[in-house]
Amino acid sequence: MFFQELRQFIKSILSWVYIFLICVGLFFFFPLPENSFSVRFFKIMRQGLLPPSIQLIATNPLTAFLAQIKISLLLAFIFTFPIFLYQIINYFSPGLYEKEKKTVFKILLPSTLLFIAGCFFAYFLLIPLTFKMLYSFAPVMDVLPLFSVDEFISWVIGLTAVSGVMFLLPIFMAILSYLRIISPDFWKKNWRYAILFFLVVSAIITPDGTGITMIILSVPLSLLYFIGWGASLRISPKTGSQFLNV
Numbered sequence: 001m002f003f004q005e006l007r008q009f010i011k012s013i014l015s016w017v018y019i020f021l022i023c024v025g026l027f028f029f030f031p032l033p034e035n036s037f038s039v040r041f042f043k044i045m046r047q048g049l050l051p052p053s054i055q056l057i058a059t060n061p062l063t064a065f066l067a068q069i070k071i072s073l074l075l076a077f078i079f080t081f082p083i084f085l086y087q088i089i090n091y092f093s094p095g096l097y098e099k100e101k102k103t104v105f106k107i108l109l110p111s112t113l114l115f116i117a118g119c120f121f122a123y124f125l126l127i128p129l130t131f132k133m134l135y136s137f138a139p140v141m142d143v144l145p146l147f148s149v150d151e152f153i154s155w156v157i158g159l160t161a162v163s164g165v166m167f168l169l170p171i172f173m174a175i176l177s178y179l180r181i182i183s184p185d186f187w188k189k190n191w192r193y194a195i196l197f198f199l200v201v202s203a204i205i206t207p208d209g210t211g212i213t214m215i216i217l218s219v220p221l222s223l224l225y226f227i228g229w230g231a232s233l234r235i236s237p238k239t240g241s242q243f244l245n246v
Contacts, residue, residue, distance in 0.1 A: 016080040023072035038068040041075065045156060049128050051135055054145050056152060067153045074157045078119060078164075082112045103178065103235065111171050114224075118167025121220065122160045130159070130206055130213045162205060166221060173228030177236040184236050187229040195222050 023037045046056065058064050089104055138145040176182040187194075198218040206213035 015083055016076050019079050020072050020076040023075045036068060036072075037075065038071040041071055042067065042153075045071075046152075049123075049156065050131055050147070050152070051145075054131070054135060054147050056147050056149050059148050059150065063149050067149045070153045070157055074160065077161070078116070081115055081164075082108065085111055104175075107171055107175070111168060114167045114171065115164045118164035119160050121167070122163035123156075126163060126206065126213060126217055127156060127159050129216065130155075133213060159205065163217070166201075167224060169221065169224045170228030170231050173225070174231040174235045177232035180236075182232075184229060184232040187225070187232055191225065191229070194225050198222055198225070 023041075050056070086108055089108060135145050173182075173187060177184050177187075195218070198221040199214065202214040202217040202221070203211075206217055
């Protein structure tokens with residue numbers, strides 16, 4: 001059983017490597033960088049996320065190459081996320097009853113959709129608005145707005161990945177209630193603290209000084225919290241089951 005699960009895990013790693021190499025452009029076979037998906041995606045990112053007045057610069061010879069590697073890592077992670085999630089669920093499934101297995105595997109599709117929704121939310125709304133807000137201060141100070149390629153890619157990857165994971169909040173809440181770790185009443189009683197926590201986290205993730213992007217991120221997280229509470233009511237064990245918390 002162990003070696004079978006190990007083989008499945010290795011297959012997941014290989015699928016990630018294959019997609020990564022495709023995104024990079026298989027440099028060993030296609031020496032021209034413009035053939036890679038990472039370069040094409042970078043051009044789309046630059047056009048869609050940055051204001052037209054912003055000039056990207058490469059601060060050292062490795063910057064452009066490492067930027068393509070980072071983009072390929074992000075794309076490979078997004079495309080293989082359902083595979084890794086399936087392997088994680090499949091790894092823990094032998095210790096569950098048949099009914100529990102069916103319930104746990106049902107979260108695979110919602111988890112994938114929520115993760116992709118979080119990535120799309122960051123890419124199409126949160127990141128462009130953040131850049132627009134931050135660089136709006138440059139003309140006021142009469143300075144030339146520049147942005148290094150490395151910082152640009154790091155910002156996009158960081159906000160996209162974090163937003164995708166944070167959108168999995170309802171899944172985490174439902175699982176904790178299903179495993180009798182946290183009761184649905186706990187989510188109900190502490191929703192005010194949860195919203196305050198979302199505001200603090202959003203303020204840390206979105207470092208613009210206006211607070212607008214902080215609210216934009218905290219609002220969907222608050223809605224997802226209530227969705228998670230409803231899901232925990234639906235999926236949690238029936239009355240009489242013991243939870244770890246009161």
